[in-house]
Amino acid sequence: MYLISQDQVPWVTLQYLIAEVNYGGRVTDDKDVRLISAVLKGYFCENMFDANFKFAKLDDYTIPKQGTLEECREFVHHLPLDEDPRIFGLHPNALITAQFNQAKKFIDTIVSVQPRISSSGGGKKPEDIVSEMAEAFLTAIPEGVKKKAAHPNTYRKTASGGIVSIGVFHGQEYDRILMMIGVIKSSLKMIGKAIKGIVLMTSAMEGMYNDFLVQKVPANWVKIAYPCMKPLIHGLRTSLRESNSW
Secondary structure, three states: OOOOOOOOOOHHHHHHHHHHHHHHHHOOOHHHHHHHHHHHOOOOOHHHHOOOOOHHHOOOOOOOOOOOHHHHHHHHHOOOOOOOHHHHOOOOHHHHHHHHHHHHHHHHHHHHOOOOOOOOOOOOOHHHHHHHHHHHHHHHOOOOOOHHHOOOOOOOEOOOOOEOHHHHHHHHHHHHHHHHHHHHHHHHHHHHHHHHOOOOOOHHHHHHHHHHHOOOOOHHHHOOOOOOOOOHHHHHHHHHHHHHOO
């Protein structure tokens, strides 16, 4: 009744009802509510009824012409199967990220249903494979060098009594590397004990066990590791060697 009683379409009212009340009522962050309002201004406006109007200036996203139900269904049928991120106000690279995450989830699902029991052809048991990998990683990861062994110029004092910028940066990065070494070595020792039955196999250890069987970096390592395309152990040894050279 409100729309019918108006001489013109109340765009401001519609934008407020949809953005602030309908969707905004379910959003707790005020910045997200502002974002919804900004996005919807491109969808609820006077220009949307122009003949050449296109949502987000994309050729595939227009308003269907008035017609029958079948014509409307045909129009919807020809819409892109993969939505363009720009129609939602996102950067085109958002589609790459979405497809990457979808492919990763699909592959992880396939890997998760693979059998974990070796055949009776004399192959190694899964627990033997994981134990050998854990021992090899423990041997491959060197111990960290104490900061006292650093070059005198690395942590050189400034005139004001502070530390030079390279020393601040090196100290922060080196502390993170030492923390990574501690977590990784501790988890490797614990999984070895869990396989032998000395300690309880927790859910985190079980996840690490399954990740080792499929040559995947364990989730508890990913949380503390640097984003890197290199193998984690190799990258950690390289970073530690470079840090020790300072």
